[in-house]
Amino acid sequence: xxxxIPSNTALMAFEASARHGSFARAADELAxxxxxxxxxxxxxxxxxxxxxxxxxGNRVRLLPSGExxxxxxxxxxxxxxxxxxxxxxxxxxxASIDIATIPTFATRWLIPRLGRFQERHPNIIVHLAERxxxxxxxxxxxxxxIHYEHPAxxxxxxxxxxxxxxxxVCHPALLDKGAxxxxxxxxxxxxxRQNSDAWQRxxxxxxxxxxxxxxxxxxxxxxxxxxxxxxxxGVALVPRLYVETELAEGRLIAPWPESQAISxxxxxxxPEPIRLSDAPIQAFADWLLSETHxxxxxxxxxxxxxxx
Numbered sequence: 001x002x003x004x005i006p007s008n009t010a011l012m013a014f015e016a017s018a019r020h021g022s023f024a025r026a027a028d029e030l031a032x033x034x035x036x037x038x039x040x041x042x043x044x045x046x047x048x049x050x051x052x053x054x055x056x057g058n059r060v061r062l063l064p065s066g067e068x069x070x071x072x073x074x075x076x077x078x079x080x081x082x083x084x085x086x087x088x089x090x091x092x093x094x095a096s097i098d099i100a101t102i103p104t105f106a107t108r109w110l111i112p113r114l115g116r117f118q119e120r121h122p123n124i125i126v127h128l129a130e131r132x133x134x135x136x137x138x139x140x141x142x143x144x145x146i147h148y149e150h151p152a153x154x155x156x157x158x159x160x161x162x163x164x165x166x167x168x169v170c171h172p173a174l175l176d177k178g179a180x181x182x183x184x185x186x187x188x189x190x191x192x193r194q195n196s197d198a199w200q201r202x203x204x205x206x207x208x209x210x211x212x213x214x215x216x217x218x219x220x221x222x223x224x225x226x227x228x229x230x231x232x233x234g235v236a237l238v239p240r241l242y243v244e245t246e247l248a249e250g251r252l253i254a255p256w257p258e259s260q261a262i263s264x265x266x267x268x269x270x271p272e273p274i275r276l277s278d279a280p281i282q283a284f285a286d287w288l289l290s291e292t293h294x295x296x297x298x299x300x301x302x303x304x305x306x307x308x
Contacts, residue, residue, distance in 0.1 A: 013040035018070035096125035101146040144295035
């Protein structure tokens with residue numbers, strides 16, 4: 001069945017005219033004459049059976065129906081351009097995969113390890129995109145997602161990766177020499193907006209007294225909390241797996257107990273079983289599962305730094 005879609009030339013002429021509010025400026029951008037732009041707009045209006053512009057002398061103004069259509073056309077053209085550029089960048093002798101993940105997990109854990117995947121699979125390009133909330137994987141354009149376990153993933157294939165537990169960390173300079181856990185109540189505390197009751201739950205779990213658990217600045221992302229802690233702004237309650245390097249190097253310290261009750265589990269989400277997946281995503285899944293197993297094994301034998 002033949003699709004009822006206007007010509008690309010007409011759509012590009014319309015989008016440029018709508019954006020500039022001028023046929024003449026659209027003609028300059030597209031290297032056409034103003035008359036050619038006007039004819040393309042006329043053909044588009046005839047095709048749609050809708051008047052898109054109001055002509056007032058030498059000036060044009062989008063009508064309400066034209067404004068809505070312009071936004072939709074612009075989005076479609078932008079998406080088509082992105083998809084075309086993406087395809088043009090594909091390796092001729094390899095493949096690529098698209099992974100959606102939580103930004104802090106990507107920057108603090110996944111990306112530092114991706115070099116090992118590239119060494120093993122040099123012909124597979126891994127594209128990463130940020131997704132803070134669960135979504136429907138089928139039809140999303142993504143081959144897989146790395147995210148927290150969530151009921152929204154029901155029906156999809158999930159593979160547990162890492163268990164996230166929170167721990168309080170701060171810059172060494174924030175503590176006086178010889179400070180103990182009681183001093184936590186007198187230190188500035190940093191909060192993650194999406195987990196605003198974390199300090200209250202931490203106090204209940206550990207028995208550490210916090211007079212006002214909710215006081216202190218709030219941040220959207222764990223990466224912001226970590227940077228704030230590194231800057232000496234306060235104590236951040238963050239996943240240990242994000243700060244292993246800073247703890248090992250002594251740039252952050254963790255003299256307080258680690259929480260076990262405040263935790264989440266990261267999972268790899270696939271639209272189908274690994275054995276049925278395409279070879280590139282199967283290779284990535286196998287590598288990721290082995291990498292998380294390696295990290296878990298190391299973490300179990302590692303001891304947390306503390307102040308003596």
